[in-house]
Amino acid sequence: MPIRVRLTLLFAGGTALVLVLASVLFVHFMDRELRGSIDSDLRARSDTISQLFSKAPGPVTLPNQPNGVAQVFDAAGRLVASRGAGRAPLLTPADLRAATRRPLSVSRTLNEELPTPAGDHTRLLAVPISRADGTWVLVVGSSLEPADTAVDRLRFAIAIGGPATVVIAVLAAWFLASAALRPVERMRHQVALMSPSEPQPALSVPSTRDEVAALATTMNDLLSRVGVAIARERAFVADAAHELRTPLAILRAELELAGRPGRSHEQLTQAIGAAAEESDRLSRLAEDLLFLARSDDAGQQLRRQPTDIRPLLAAAAAARDVDPGERPPITVAADPALVADVDPDRLRQAVDNLIDNAIRHSPPNGAITVAGCRDNGALVVAVTDDGPGFPPEFLPHAFERFRRADTARARVDGGAGLGLAIVRSIAEAHLGTASATNRPSGGAVVEVRLPVDQGH
Amino acid sequence: MRVLVVDDEIRMAGLVRRGLEEEGYAVDVAHDGPEAVWLGTENTYDAIVLDVMLPGFDGFEVCQRLRQANRWAPVILLTARGEVDDRVRGLDAGADDYLVKPFSFAELGARLRAVTRRGQAARPAVxxxxxxxxxxxxxxxxxxxxxxxxxxxxxxxxxxxxxxxxxxxxxxxxxxxxxxxxxxxxxxxxxxxxxxxxxxxxxxxxxxxxxxxxxxxxxxxxxxx
Incomplete structure (x- = not known):
């Protein structure tokens, strides 16, 4: 059920309840008040008249009763005097007998044939009068009609006014609720118009500085962040697709040329070799892309375990030392006792990437060092080379995806610019950092710092 | 027929050259924007196969500079950038055709032939x-x-x-x-x-x-x- 309807119903229900309670109480007390004042009046009149008849033989007529009726009964229960009520006794004999002992109040509707304000709903008060010749009874009565009418009128007014008030309250509640909810509906409408692929933080923030404005501001923040994330993702996909196209084109061209008639065995072998190499490059690229896509999506799932660092670094270095005669060996420097709580596969992947970069940028006789040590509660792995170092304008962007130091990919084995991005992703998954600097003595250093103490 | 092939990927450029030479074209190769403009201005080519992502300045600019220098050799842009925006930009920069990588040599050959049929009249974009x-x-x-x-x-x-x-x-x-x-x-x-x-x-x-x-x-x- 819409909030507006719920609020209005609740409000209407509450108002109606309050009104009913108030009316009931008011009418009740009004009634009591009115009857109370009639009873007091009757008591006063009975006192006055009792005085008159208290001494035997006493008068035989009652004074004029402008506002009611009165009757006097003697000790034997015979009607002695009557005013305003004719000759019919106002009380039954039983009541009379009861009244001889103590005052009796009763309400009766008098016989309509009586000539007076009779036929009315009347309140009667019967009091005993002690006389020398027995206990007489005086009955005085007042019409309850005014009281009844007053209460009836009140009830009528409430019967009309009450529902009217409830209706007005309902309308007021409806308008207020609508007014309050209108900004919400406006926002909902704006959001509905937004396209999911291009979220803009374009919700209009109302100037009321209330909860709705706060909601709009927060939503705009979210939309900004989502927009940034989507743009980044889209850029990644576009770049990835583009990067994949080049090796694919080479592969295809290689095969198409090899497929032309009249190829010698040697040419075919060469073409197949080149195609295989390009396939490798493609699958490495695809793996790298998948890795990065996955870490964007779900964050890297690390499997930390106590790892011997030196053997890991040595294995990475050995895997690359395929032509020991061609270049100086890669030096590994780490304490054999160095053990840290890291994900060994991921660390190996990062070190592999760093060594590849170093090899790619090293001169033929350049020395490459892979060092590991513990520093301030962190495992630090650094790869150093003797190459030209990072171009200064590239350094701040070194770890971004698809960024290469030489934007010309004029190298035969040109990478796609993902190696360092992957290293950073692995470092961040370990809650660590990756950094790159140029050594003053020449060459570059890329350092990975992984916090491993305190709870890991 | 003399063709200039421009691509910064050495492997790619080499393959295209080999493929075209086998079909009887005489092929020159450039690996960056400035070199492409220099060669294109110095020599008269029957066609130019031009990659877009080049160091120096990109293929679109190479094309514009050649046209400004009154070189009207037909240009086929050969590139991995295949979005509509890229194609519109390339063609409006004065290129005559646009081929997206990966491509087939058969298609490259056919487009070269189509484009050289048209001749080299001055065809300024503006x-x-x-x-x-x-x-x-x-x-x-x-x-x-x-x-x-x-x-x-x-x-x-x-x-x-x-x-x-x-x-x-x-x-x-x-x-x-x-x-x-x-x-x-x-x-x-x-x-x-x-x-x-x-x-x-x-x-x-x-x-x-x-x-x-x-x-x-x-x-x-x-x-x-």
Missing amino acids: LAVGDLKLNPATRRAWRGDDELSLSPKEFALLELFLRHPGEVLTRTRLLEHVWDFAYDGLSNVVDQYVGYLRRKIDRPFGRNDLETVRGAGYRLRVTAS
């Missing part, structure tokens, strides 16, 4: 005669430094005149090329629009380049600028 200039891609026109504000029909009319400078264009020809078959109106609509055009390109500048040739039609005068 038309210019005297101090009148018109860019069909951006729908803008200028006389000197002043931009002209033309309606679509006036623009189309001016474009036609600029494509045939100094030639007499008959009313029929103007009608056929600027208005379509469905046009059912009077043929003096041509006179009307030439009038409008004059009021925009000649009168405010005190010129009289758009002349009436009595009994024949209209002509845009070629003034030495």
Whole structure:
């Protein structure tokens, strides 16, 4: 059920309840008040008249009763005097007998044939009068009609006014609720118009500085962040697709040329070799892309375990030392006792990437060092080379995806610019950092710092 | 046939060269923008196969610079960037064709043949005669430094005149090329629009380049600028 309807119903229900309670109480007390004042009046009149008849033989007529009726009964229960009520006794004999002992109040509707304000709903008060010749009874009565009418009128007014008030309250509640909810509906409408692929933080923030404005501001923040994330993702996909196209084109061209008639065995072998190499490059690229896509999506799932660092670094270095005669060996420097709580596969992947970069940028006789040590509660792995170092304008962007130091990919084995991005992703998954600097003595250093103490 | 192949990926450039040489082309190779422009200006090529992502300046700019240097060798852009925006940009920069990687040699060969059939007439993307200039891609026109504000029909009319400078264009020809078959109106609509055009390109500048040739039609005068 819409909030507006719920609020209005609740409000209407509450108002109606309050009104009913108030009316009931008011009418009740009004009634009591009115009857109370009639009873007091009757008591006063009975006192006055009792005085008159208290001494035997006493008068035989009652004074004029402008506002009611009165009757006097003697000790034997015979009607002695009557005013305003004719000759019919106002009380039954039983009541009379009861009244001889103590005052009796009763309400009766008098016989309509009586000539007076009779036929009315009347309140009667019967009091005993002690006389020398027995206990007489005086009955005085007042019409309850005014009281009844007053209460009836009140009830009528409430019967009309009450529902009217409830209706007005309902309308007021409806308008207020609508007014309050209108900004919400406006926002909902704006959001509905937004396209999911291009979220803009374009919700209009109302100037009321209330909860709705706060909601709009927060939503705009979210939309900004989502927009940034989507743009980044889209850029990644576009770049990835583009990067994949080049090796694919080479592969295809290689095969198409090899497929032309009249190829010698040697040419075919060469073409197949080149195609295989390009396939490798493609699958490495695809793996790298998948890795990065996955870490964007779900964050890297690390499997930390106590790892011997030196053997890991040595294995990475050995895997690359395929032509020991061609270049100086890669030096590994780490304490054999160095053990840290890291994900060994991921660390190996990062070190592999760093060594590849170093090899790619090293001169033929350049020395490459892979060092590991513990520093301030962190495992630090650094790869150093003797190459030209990072171009200064590239350094701040070194770890971004698809960024290469030489934007010309004029190298035969040109990478796609993902190696360092992957290293950073692995470092961040370990809650660590990756950094790159140029050594003053020449060459570059890329350092990975992984916090491993305190709870890991 | 002499072809210039430009690609910064050495492997790619090598493969294209090999493929074309086997088909009898004589092939030169460049690996960056500046080298491509230099070679393209120094030598006359029958066609240029041009990658877009180049160091120095990109393929679009190579194309523009060659056209500015009056080199009208047909250009086929061969690139991994295949978005519509890239293709529009490349073609508007003065390229003659656009082929997206990965490509097939068969298709590259066919497009080379198609593009060299067309010959090497000057085909500027932006038309210019005297101090009148018109860019069909951006729908803008200028006389000197002043931009002209033309309606679509006036623009189309001016474009036609600029494509045939100094030639007499008959009313029929103007009608056929600027208005379509469905046009059912009077043929003096041509006179009307030439009038409008004059009021925009000649009168405010005190010129009289758009002349009436009595009994024949209209002509845009070629003034030495």
